[in-house]
Amino acid sequence: MNKTILSTKLNIPKARPEVVARNRLIQHLNDGMHRHLTLISAHAGFGKTTLVSEWIANCNCSAAWLSLEERDNNPNSFLTYIIAALQTLEEDLGKEILSLLQSPQPPKMEVMLISLLNEITSVQYNFILVLDDYHAIHTQPINHALTFLLENMPPQMHLVITTREDPEFPLARLRARDQLTEIRNSDLRFNSSEATNFLNQVMNLKLSNKDIVALVTKTEGWITGLQLAGISICGHDDPSSFIKTFTGNHSFIMDYLIEEVLKQQSVYVKDFLFKTSILDRLCGSLCDAVMENDPLTGQETLEFLEKSNLFIIPLDNERRWYRYHHLFAELLKQKLLQDLDHTAGNKKVDIAQLHIRASVWYEKNNYEIEAFQHAAAAGDVERAERLLLGQGVPLHFRGAIVPVMKWLKSLTTDTMDANPTLWVMYASVLSMSSQLNEVEPKLLAAEAALQGFEMNMKTRNLVGHIAAIRAFLATMQNKVDIIISESLIALENISPNNLAVRTATTCKLGVAYERQGKLSKAKQAYTEAISISHSSGNKIIEILSVIGLGNTLAKENLLEQAFKTYQQALKMKDDTPSSCSYNAYKGLARIYYEWNDLDAAIEHIEKSTQLAKQIENVDQIITSNLIYVQTLLAKGDMDGSSMVLNEIKQVVIQHNLEGRISEVSETEVQLLLKQGNLLLAEKLADTHKLPISRARVYLSQGYIDKALNELDAFYQEINHKEIKDKMLNIKILKTVILYINGEIDKSLQLLTDNLLEAKSGRFIRTFLDEGKLMERLLIKAHTKKIMPEYTELLLNAFKLEKVSYEEQANKIYSQLLLEPLSQREIEVLKLIGQGLSNKDISERLFIALDTVKGHNRRIFDKLQVKRRTEAVAKAHEMDLL
Incomplete structure (x- = not known):
């Protein structure tokens, strides 16, 4: 159970053995189980909670309970408690959503409710969720969320709400659809038979039928009114005379009866009731602290109050925690404020001091x-x-x-x-x-x-915190210069002990430097943030900083290091919000794309997109989908890439994301050039001033000099930055242009430089995306024995571009294998050949351990071997590795 969850709010009140049987209402509740909602709406003291707890105790249906209060008006807190209640039925239900609720930017309530409802559909039995005292909720987002839940509720779930006032739900619509069961004041009032049972059997008053009818008439069957009247009658020798003088509407009856009840209590009990009324919940030691130096312990007094039926309700089976009946507590508080000289010796109560004692406890x-x-x-x-x-x-x-x-x-x-x-x-x-x-x-x-x-350590820390908040605002607005300037002011002034603000600010500084292309500074900031957050236990910032470090390594073309860094971030997440991992999956997707493992790239793109959607991060959804478009293009799926790109463009327009238009247009130019639409490609490249795209358009049009001039100018423009990935792209494209221009020696020399830079990162796709011209140039390089192993790797990749992997496998091994190995099986076989264990393979490929074992069995069957060593030997024999 989450430590921030107050478990007593989830306990179903125990049905009391002496309670009056409400058979007519129980039947009404049973009859309404096929509907979505049962609404029990009535004034205070009508026995709403008692009725529901009695029904649940005997209905043979699983039930979860949540007692609501004012502090639950925070939508995230509300949903946290809803899930906690449901987890009393299914322990793992909603775990992922609870993690999301702890993230810096939790998704909207409706998004999380969709996920929760999907999980509820897997519950294999019918159950009831009770929201008790819903009148404490007055936040519109929560009302909207509950409306959404009601309209999409799975059939195995039934919602029960008790409240003093109707919630702002579309009740008329629910009635029209026969999805609402209602129980109201008129239904809950005791009739004469129930009142007789209550007053004479439960309270043991032995009143005449005439007196009972009189009380029922005057209280209009109000249960708490009858209970208060019964307590008052206990102290009178002539109940009939008391009942005759008992007049007035509910509010006057309430004041009168409370006065009558309190007058019959000892000075000590009254003092205890008034002083402890400031508490929402009561336990013995807390009451001891508030009362201070009382003759009886708080636990003894609480047990006495329970036995005396003085409107106190146990919240757990151990009788450790209690609360007053809400109505009774409100009246006690009112009396505490109105009359402060009720205590022994007429000493006035210092209410502020009572609160301080409670605060200390x-x-x-x-x-x-x-x-x-x-x-x-x-x-x-x-x-x-x-x-x-x-x-x-x-x-x-x-x-x-x-x-x-x-x-x-x-x-x-x-x-x-x-x-x-x-x-x-x-x-x-x-x-x-x-x-x-x-x-x-x-x-x-x-x-x-x-x-x-005066400027001192405390005031300097405030100056730093002000700057840190401004840096946060600038991050939301993508104002990089302001992020940096305010972050530097913050770090200069924030106290070294203020680790929470210092760490978050340092991470923001890394983001800003990364966006500027100052990767050395970004790495330094991320590394510092990782160190501070690790020592302070700030896991979320640590993960975000590790991912940021992975991004900088990728931009430096250090793909192997970046790959391991992203994997480290994913291993770290544990119970932290998995939503903060979408950037790690996105980074891995880019690397898999570059390594030409397109299926793995798509798998990680899907994970990244899913997590970004959970927190409605439109910016990240666009980035992941742009990688998806490139991957589909690489797979030759022109229609699929065109469809996804059109969806991205609609999102950019819908959300007015002007800052993303250039990047989207750059991807669109790639698609248009593959489609042969040079006119539109040229228009887009010129309109959005895209240097690399313009160079590609010029190349396609045969304007070699223009293409070279465009690339050289752009290279000089970004040469002072540290974005090596972008610079490598420019140089590889220039290699192709030089080759077309007949400058073979220059082209081969530049290709050699590019191969030297790209080899450590195992770059493949960057070369493949340049098409046939790059393949011809690589053939020349291989002939001249320029980095033969690497050029052979790239040329083999070009061959696989022409023939699908399975077709290639069939062509080579059709005579050797009964059934060809799939691409994933080849991948697993290679990792077996590298000596990786099943567990290592599982972590490397992000697949379940059982899935790895299944791949092993199929590989062994196809190779007709029985163990790993034989499989590796056979694979080498067949040149599979």
Whole structure:
């Protein structure tokens, strides 16, 4: 169970043995199981929760329970608890989504609900999900999410909602579709028979039928009203006289009965009830801390209250945690505020001090969010701030955005100006809740407030944090220069102990340098971020930095190192959000493409795209799909590449992503040239000023000098940068152009340089994509024994371009094998030949261990051998390796 989950919220209240049987309502609930939703909507004290817990105890259907409260209005927190409730039925349900919820940019609620609903469809039995006290939820995104869930709910799931007010769902539509069962005030009211059972058998009052009818009439069957009346009657010698004087509508009855109940309690019990009403949940030691120096222990008093039926509800089977009936708790709080001299000796209660005692207890017991909330309620700004900062990892970094935001909004400008840290925290919370337009005004307020403070370590740290937040905003806007300038200011000023902000800022700096093509600086920043995040335990930033390092290595043409770095990132993810791994899969896809393993490239593109879609990262979806287009082109699938490219163009237009148009157009030019559409290719290349594309168009048109001039000018333009992959592409294209121009010696010399640079990275596709002219040039190089092993590798790859892999295998081995090996089987066989274990092969190819073993069996069968050593020997004999 997630440590941030309060497990008592997931416990189904135990059905009490002395409860009044509600057979008519139980039958109504049973009859509605075929519908999507059962809505139990009624005022406080009508027995909604009791009814549902009684029904579940006897309905022979699996059930999950979630008790809701005000703090659950954060959509991510709400969904976290929904999944936690469902995991009481199926332990692994929603694990991936819980990881996504911890990511820096979680996907939208609807996206995660789709994934959750897909998982629920695999549950093999019918079950009920109960959301108790839904009236505590007033956030529209949650209402929309529940509406979406109801409209797409799998048939094995049934939702039950108890609430004091109707939720903002399309109830009329659900009624029209016969997907709604409703139980309301009129249904829940005790009739005379049920009231007789309750008052005379459960409460043992022995009232006459006349008195019971009178009480039912005056309370209108309101269960809590009857219960409160019954408690009051216990202290009267003449119940009939009491009932005659018992008048008024619900609100007056409520005040009157609470007064009557409280008057019959001892001074100690009243004092305990009032003081502990500030607590949402109660346990013995927490009550001891709040009450301070009481004659009885908190646990003894809680057990006494439960036995006395004083509106206290156990939250676990061990009777450790309790809560007051919500209505009772509200009234106690109201009385606590209205009348502060009810305690022994008429000493007024210091409510702020009660909250401070509760805050101290919660902090000692590692409930940091609750400790913060009570400090905030006490008005202790200094303590609340300290708890908010959370020893280096602020509370809003740990899911407490709603209570932190609520507190900061409640503070006066004077209070914030007196403590600029609060302005900075406010800006940080707003940036995390995607309210980006409101961030800068808070930062300006923080800077204005800091003018009146002496510059010391604390104020310098605030200056650094302000800059770090601005760097984050610039990252979202892709303003590279601002990312760098603000990040450098941040790192210069942030305290060395503020590892959370320092690490994230260093990683952002690496991203900015990488985008600028300053790869040495990017590697330095990523390496530093990896070191700091590893020592501080910030796994997400560490993974993102490792992936960033892999990107820089790939741009330096160090493909083997980049490959291992991406794999390292994937191995590190464990319980961290897998969504942050999409860049690793994308990087691996590019390398597999370059190594001409097109099937593996597509496999990793699909993984990257899937993860990017989960967090709705449109930018990354476009990047992955552009690689997909190139891979389809390499496989000769012109129609498929054209279709995917058109989809990308629509997304770019839809999201107004002007910054991606040039890159998309560059890929489109490649497709147009293969299709022979020179006019449109030329237009695109000129419109978007694409030097390499223009050179290719000139080459296709026969304008050799123009092509060379275009490439030389572009090479000089980027020569000061460290993007070696782009420069290698330019030089390889220039090699082909020189060859066409008849400059054979120059062409071969440049090819030699290119081969020397490309060999360590095992570049293949970069040569293959230049087509027949490159093949002819490589034949000449091979004839002249220029790097013969590498040129032979490339020429063999050209041969496989002409004949599919299976066809080639059939042609060579048809006389030797009963059945040819597939491409994946050849790949596995090669790794066996390299001495890799099944586990190593599984990790290298990102496939299950059982899948590797299955490949082994088929390879052995086709080669007609029994063990690995024989398979390798036979493969060498047949020249398969």
